[in-house]
Amino acid sequence: MSRNLFRQLLAPLASGSALLGGLFLALALLVMGRLYDASNARALGQAASALAAALPREEAELGEWAARVARDSGLRVTVIAADGSVVADSFSAAPILENHAGRSEVAAALAGRVATAKRRSATVGRQLLYAAAPIRPYAGRSAAGAGGGALRVASDLPALESRLGLSRWALLLGAAAICLAAIVAAFFLSRRIASPISRLSAAASAYAASPGSAGPARGALPSFSSGLARGPEELLALARSLEAMARELAGEIEEAGTVARERAAILDAMGEAVLALDGEERILIANPAAAALFGFKSADEMLGRPLLAATRSTELEAVLSAASSDASPHETELALYSRGEAWYQVFAAPFPSRSG
Numbered sequence: 001m002s003r004n005l006f007r008q009l010l011a012p013l014a015s016g017s018a019l020l021g022g023l024f025l026a027l028a029l030l031v032m033g034r035l036y037d038a039s040n041a042r043a044l045g046q047a048a049s050a051l052a053a054a055l056p057r058e059e060a061e062l063g064e065w066a067a068r069v070a071r072d073s074g075l076r077v078t079v080i081a082a083d084g085s086v087v088a089d090s091f092s093a094a095p096i097l098e099n100h101a102g103r104s105e106v107a108a109a110l111a112g113r114v115a116t117a118k119r120r121s122a123t124v125g126r127q128l129l130y131a132a133a134p135i136r137p138y139a140g141r142s143a144a145g146a147g148g149g150a151l152r153v154a155s156d157l158p159a160l161e162s163r164l165g166l167s168r169w170a171l172l173l174g175a176a177a178i179c180l181a182a183i184v185a186a187f188f189l190s191r192r193i194a195s196p197i198s199r200l201s202a203a204a205s206a207y208a209a210s211p212g213s214a215g216p217a218r219g220a221l222p223s224f225s226s227g228l229a230r231g232p233e234e235l236l237a238l239a240r241s242l243e244a245m246a247r248e249l250a251g252e253i254e255e256a257g258t259v260a261r262e263r264a265a266i267l268d269a270m271g272e273a274v275l276a277l278d279g280e281e282r283i284l285i286a287n288p289a290a291a292a293l294f295g296f297k298s299a300d301e302m303l304g305r306p307l308l309a310a311t312r313s314t315e316l317e318a319v320l321s322a323a324s325s326d327a328s329p330h331e332t333e334l335a336l337y338s339r340g341e342a343w344y345q346v347f348a349a350p351f352p353s354r355s356g
Helices: 005-053 059-073 104-110 157-162 165-209 233-269 288-293 307-311 314-326
Strands: 076-081 086-089 115-120 127-134 149-156 275-277 283-286 330-336 342-348
Touching (some): 059 076, 127 157, 165 233, 307 314, 314 330, 314 342
Antiparallel strands (some): 115 127
16 A cells, blocks of 8 residues: 555545545435426326316217327326226227226325326336326216316326436536546645645655765755745744754754764873773774784774784783673783783773663
């Protein structure tokens, strides 16, 4: 998994934008579909009520009237008596159709209300949207029940749904455009956040990787705040804090270097031989007097060597080991034979070091 800050910011922002866009699209399609269904149902109910008011008074005219209305409107028209029997139908012969009193929209219309329903028609074999409205009693028929009968119209549901195709595509394209805009905004936002942090990180890494110490020999101190003038205030404050720390560190390193040079000058000027050892009795520091005493051309040749290998004196090693083991100074006289036999005053004392 990438640990790049820009990618870590962009991935959730882009994914969240796409998810929100998808949820918006799904919700919009659902709401649009329900509004469209409600609008169709209301319009079909109004058409049923209008046709019920224009129904011929004579039953003999109903079949021809229903067929003519169906041709002009594209709707299926059914006239139903108060007992639920079909009087006329624009699609099938009325006598062969079953009683419709049990259909929900018809039952509501017979009770005096306009009602709609959606279901698959057993007659035409398609999904239809139905709307039924109550009608007045007409001659030649029993008028049992409220309203005396019902007029029902039906529209092909797939044909109605197909009219939503263009709107759905427009909504889909709009949602895609919104998602794309959100992803682009997430891209620039992620880059705006990550870019100054990346510059700050790069400056810190370059500063840490530069050779030498953070003193004047290293050159000018880095400007961590460069390029962050328009960045977040918190990052600018962090950059300035890093610059202050770099200045303080440079001063401390310069001071330590000065002290080290002074100590080296003192050691070089001393006539006494001076050795400093680590916890494994390897030589860390030696001055020119020590190098001359033990036959080395320079003090640097002694550095890193074991004490015994450099001095060839088991007595000297024993004194230093004793001082290290009981953590107390030891002073004694012993003979060294590096330049013939000579006696020397030896002083050994432990001191804390990085290696212990």
